[in-house]
Amino acid sequence: MRVVVAMSGGVDSSVVAGLMAREGHEVIGVTLQLYDQGAASGRKGACCAGQDIRDAKRVADRLGIAHYVVDSEARFEKSVVAAFADSYAGGQTPVPCIACNQHLKFGDLLEMARELGADAMATGHYVRRAEGPEGAEMHVAVDPARDQSWFLFATTRAQLEFCRFPLGGYASKAEVRAVAAEMGLVVAEKADSQDICFVTSGSYAAIVEKYRPEALSAGEVVDEAGRVLGEHQGIARYTIGQAKRLPDRAANMVVKRIDPVANRIVVGPRGAAGMTLRLREVNWLTSPREMMAEVKLRARDTRHAARILPDGAGAVLELAEPALAAPGQAAVFYDGTRVLGGGFII
């Protein structure tokens, strides 16, 4: 079959391209250019190609497959980078990788794969896809350290039908690197990518500063009764549950609420987390219904037992035990290895 492989220039997606080619498929490699490398490094008009794109091209050369670079700069800036700043300015804690998967990789790129007459799109994500009685199912990766299912909950069922994730079954990254070396790919020893690819200066505050400077303006830190305890240097520097960067009078307290309208951080004693969460933009990978499931509320989180009640396009989560949850982060529902869906915490 004809398969479009989303190639980032990293070792994972390179191996996926190699595996697909080895299986005898007609492979078309596509790399999304998300930002101008020249502009990112301050060299104006440097004509863009970063090392990742050059690596992807060298891998494609090695594999003897076609490779194209797609200009996604405008889309990435609007749907991921500006949205990231907007989210902070709204008192939330965004997950840009989810937005990127949703709008670029499984949005525009998948659309383009269909346009090119592809039968499937393969990516280097660590997650498994299985055929079940209701159609394609998403399952966590075999290697729990690499599992990316939390970042992929927004993949729709139709998108999932079209996708392949060949790395989900690998026991470790070392195994994937070994395959890359065996295939003779230049990226076999390449370092893993960083957490948020567009934060190059080491601080996301610079991004917020550029798009939503008001989210970095000083305001009051208050307790739950409204008493002023001190000052903060911008709500974008805080997330729910955070204890750092609070004034001395709020020592031993954590952020309970972020109020973007009043530009206030509300603090309270540690513990006493909520039991009920509301979710927006819920994506179901099974038929929506009231259910008991386990939920993950952050990327690196243990699972919490919860009752899930569908509510229009959203849902209500009733946690069995209190847990910390930050608006803007995802709550993803699991049943054993299977991903049942998820939504964004309000």
Place this chain on the structure above:
Amino acid sequence: MFAEDMVYLDANATEPLRPAARAAVLAGMEVLGNPSSVHGPGRAARKLLEEARETVAGALGATPAGVVFCSGATEADGLAVATLGKGRAVLVGATEHEAVRAAAPGALVVPVAADGRFDALMLEAMLSAAPPALVCLMAANNETGVRHDIAGAARICRAHGALLHVDAAQEAGRGLPRDWLRLGADSVAVSGHKMGGPMGAGALVLRAGLEIEAVLRGGGQESGRRGGTQALPAIAGMAAALADSAGYETARIGALRDEMERFCEGLGAVAAGKGAPRLANTLSLILPGVKAQSQLIMLDMAKIAVSAGAACSSGKVARSHVLDAMGFGEGAGQGIRVSLPWSVEADGVARFCAAYEAMARRALRGRAD
């Protein structure tokens, strides 16, 4: 090397090597010496170099002394802007190639009309307001093939004491009268591989009496105007290609281009620059609503090699600044460039038409869903 069954219609990126040029390159590689050496082999190399210089000068209406060999049109344009532009305001046409635009980042931009030709009234006005200037206008555009009125530009420049540099990379090997210097240009840039020579050679050709100083001095080669040992095989190949291109089949190639244009217009495509004089081999096709990038990929998969506006080194397809300047708006991201090589055959054109039709129908159907 591309597959035998590929239809190559990207001559404005690079023309296929002409057999005469190939032979000249091979002969050039057999020559042992460095043209600057005093001994016999050096003299033999210098003889070949000077013969190439005379050929290029003759073909472009210049004196041999006015020919400065370099690595290509980008270097020639850069050399012209760096030297002739010194102490002058630089004006560049809105549709100029990056070779010129990037060499003059602070330049004033001369707008073009909807058909792609420079706005003469604006040029007049800008030169009246500007101190002594250097004006850069291309002979023919790489994306649309639109030819500027160089004689007209030269008259305006002369009246205002401005110098005129003409980037003739696209037009030089394409059979037309190559008399920009006689028309009043002060300097002309040409590129070997755009006329069927090998990559790696080009020339800045200066009108008699105009002198420049090298940017890279090196050993004083090219009469102190461009240091560095000359790429003799590539230069010999360029000269042979230029001589050979006198037999360029303008009428035959133009008829094939027109046939493609009619066919694609029938499918809803818009041909940019159609109202202006154009190179015979170039066709700029906008397919409204379909990204240039998708068109290129679908055509590549159908084994048709064409390109879009400004492909940068990453291969990313950016909006065309040329179509933007002509006022195509959204269409500037939806145009492809089809450029027929000197060796084009009717069969290739037919295969392009079939592939373009399949691509357009598929893309436009997707849009209607």
